[in-house]
Amino acid sequence: MGTTHSADGTTLAFDDHAGGDGTPVILVHGITESAVTWGPLIDRLTPNRRVVAVDLRGHGRSGKAERYDLEAMAGDIAAVAVHLGIDRPHLVGHSLGGAVVSAAGAAMPVSSVVDVDQSLQLDAFKGQLMGFADQLRDPAAFPLVIEALFQMMAGDKISPDEMARVDEARRPDQDVVLGVWELLLTESTEHIATVVDEALAGYDGVDVDYLALFGIDPGEGYGDWLAGHIDGAVTEVWADHGHYPHLVDPDRFVARLDAFWS
DSSP: OEEEEOTTOOEEEEEEEOOOSEEEEEEEOOTTOOGGGGHHHHHHHTTTEEEEEEOOTTSTTSOOOSOOSHHHHHHHHHHHHHHHTOOSOEEEEETHHHHHHHHHHTTSOOSEEEEESOOSOHHHHHHHHGGGHHHHHSTTTHHHHHHHHHHHHHOSSSOHHHHHHHHHHOOOOHHHHHHHTHHHHHSOHHHHHHHHHHHHGGGTTOOOEEEEEESSOOOTTHHHHHHHHSTTOEEEEOTTOTTOHHHHSHHHHHHHHHHHHO
């Protein structure tokens, strides 16, 4: 394990795995999870490249912070890359990590971005989340709501043992989750859409390979919407794979990454 610090002084923890001489990859986990979640992918990726799995601020072994917005977390990924001397990495993020690497790819030099099962139409996600807003703010109800949300999204293709491994490593911190979702819980859909547009503006005129891979269909028209923000972005759906397509079939996932990167 290694550590560095963000621009605002937050301690950032990461696992740096030596590997082949291909372009290094930085992996970013989902909300309430940590670098541990990527376990099945590490051994599959390291034969060809260095792999760095990051704990987001407020997650895993990283420190808590005042800010949990996309700009701050994207800056954390850039800080880790600079600390490790990694130039133009591949970025792969799942769930919250997918939004983070998407924002990071617009703000730092990268070779590619892969977003796993995270729609960037966050204004639409607000509508789903608001039904749980009161329970998320209730300390007694919060852990039950988080558990129910992830059980609902997991799908039935992921093995019970693998889902148990992910759940065992999950650390739901109410302050962190509310901080991450503050934008969605407090702002209008119009403002949220503007924040997303601004976060992705850095892709304008920049040639970055971008893959959005979903296990849950993001809905009709998402691919066109994404390509309108990121030129040449590819949207792919692995039907009925749930929220964890990379853990349902890690061999297929790594093969897809290798094909995309080549």
